[in-house]
Amino acid sequence: MSLLSFFNRRSSAPVARERLQILLAHERGIVGGQPDLVAKLREEILAVVRRHVMVEHDNVQVKMNRDADISTLEIEVEIPAPVGAR
Amino acid sequence: MAKVLVVTSGKGGVGKTTSSAALGAALAHGGDKVVVIDFDVGLRNLDLVMGAERRVVFDLINVVQGDAKLSQALIRDKRLENLSLLPASQTRDKDALTEEGVARVLNELREKFDWIVCDSPAGIERGATMAMRHADVAVVVTNPEVSSVRDSDRIIGLLDSKTEKAENGDRIEKHLLLTRYDPVRAERGEMLKVEDVLEILSIPLIGIIPESEEVLKASNMGSPVTLNNPSSAPGRAYFDAARRLKGETLEMTIPSDKKGLFGKLFGRRAA
Ligand SMILES: Nc1ncnc2c1ncn2[C@@H]1O[C@H](COP(=O)(O)OP(=O)(O)O)[C@@H](O)[C@H]1O
Numbered sequence: 104m105s106l107l108s109f110f111n112r113r114s115s116a117p118v119a120r121e122r123l124q125i126l127l128a129h130e131r132g133i134v135g136g137q138p139d140l141v142a143k144l145r146e147e148i149l150a151v152v153r154r155h156v157m158v159e160h161d162n163v164q165v166k167m168n169r170d171a172d173i174s175t176l177e178i179e180v181e182i183p184a185p186v187g188a189r
Numbered sequence: 190m191a192k193v194l195v196v197t198s199g200k201g202g203v204g205k206t207t208s209s210a211a212l213g214a215a216l217a218h219g220g221d222k223v224v225v226i227d228f229d230v231g232l233r234n235l236d237l238v239m240g241a242e243r244r245v246v247f248d249l250i251n252v253v254q255g256d257a258k259l260s261q262a263l264i265r266d267k268r269l270e271n272l273s274l275l276p277a278s279q280t281r282d283k284d285a286l287t288e289e290g291v292a293r294v295l296n297e298l299r300e301k302f303d304w305i306v307c308d309s310p311a312g313i314e315r316g317a318t319m320a321m322r323h324a325d326v327a328v329v330v331t332n333p334e335v336s337s338v339r340d341s342d343r344i345i346g347l348l349d350s351k352t353e354k355a356e357n358g359d360r361i362e363k364h365l366l367l368t369r370y371d372p373v374r375a376e377r378g379e380m381l382k383v384e385d386v387l388e389i390l391s392i393p394l395i396g397i398i399p400e401s402e403e404v405l406k407a408s409n410m411g412s413p414v415t416l417n418n419p420s421s422a423p424g425r426a427y428f429d430a431a432r433r434l435k436g437e438t439l440e441m442t443i444p445s446d447k448k449g450l451f452g453k454l455f456g457r458r459a460a
């Protein structure tokens with residue numbers, strides 16, 4: 104076993120945490136009752152962005168964060184660097 | 190004023206029954222009048238954990254359906270006279286619980302007790318929603334593990350939508366009870382940490398109950414861990430959680446069953 108795999112094996116908790124955050128963002132509606140809201144938003148945002156720039160499906164992240172008082176919607180769209188840049 | 194507290198989780202086997210018995214006994218130990226109700230119709234277990242299984246005559250369904258009086262069904266604890274149990278039926282199914290019937294029984298109990306602790310069955314179906322329906326306070330029991338956290342999230346959603354309080358536009362008081370926690374494994378990155386679970390579920394923490402063999406010992410004896418071994422790690426953790434439920438502010442710690450050399454050498458034999 105390499106040193107790297109030894110360390111990887113140990114930290115499964117951060118993976119669990121990340122998976123849960125993404126899953127629950129999808130399962131939570133904004134005020135309950137709309138469990139597929141995040142998925143819908145994601146598709147529509149993707150369509151709007153694609154009218155102007157080509158982005159991959161996986162480059163649009165929509166996350167819902169629920170807090171005691173407010174919920175926030177976090178949208179992250181990764182746009183490819185324009186051709187010829189750098 | 191009486192408080193109805195539901196101990197719930199979605200997932201089974203996370204420690205709801207253990208927690209209902211331990212918190213109920215801890216609250217009663219502090220002098221409050223407490224009744225613990227088993228809502229797990231068809232799969233009752235609270236009677237066993239409390240050591241009252243041979244004293245069950247009538248149950249919750251008999252009372253809900255008017256076949257027995259509340260006073261006939263309540264079993265008074267042998268160790269604490271201000272602690273009672275209302276057992277579930279082992280033979281009937283959960284459909285025998287009617288919303289109005291449960292409301293009536295709870296109202297009657299509100300007159301006699303300070304705390305009415307409802308041990309919820311697993312799942313998100315009728316049995317679980319019936320147990321939470323009239324609650325003022327909810328303790329969401331969660332293990333530091335993905336499926337338990339996901340199910341707790343689901344239950345929190347139900348508490349915010351399907352309870353009487355929520356329907357009336359009130360907020361139900363919700364607390365997270367993290368159980369079966371192993372600080373060593375969490376530190377090693379093998380288990381979700383307290384902060385991870387808190388960040389994901391974002392409800393206030395009422396206590397951290399460490400994984401401990403004392404819990405099994407107590408259930409073997411038919412005694413809530415807070416009575417069987419109050420100074421054990423889970424015993425102390427549950428006592429702290431009970432004090433927080435009563436509004437006290439205490440520093441959050443994770444007690445451990447530290448054994449001296451003698452304990453280490455001979456602990457096993459004594460167990
Ligand atoms: N803190 C703990 N440490 C070790 N074992 C525990 C702990 N809490 C619960 N258990 C064990 O887990 C099992 C399930 O607990 P139980 O309270 O019956 O869960 P539930 O009511 O949620 O189904 C039982 O065998 C119990 O002894």
Ligand SMILES: [Mg+2]
Nearest residue numbers: 205206229234
């Ligand atoms: Mg149970």
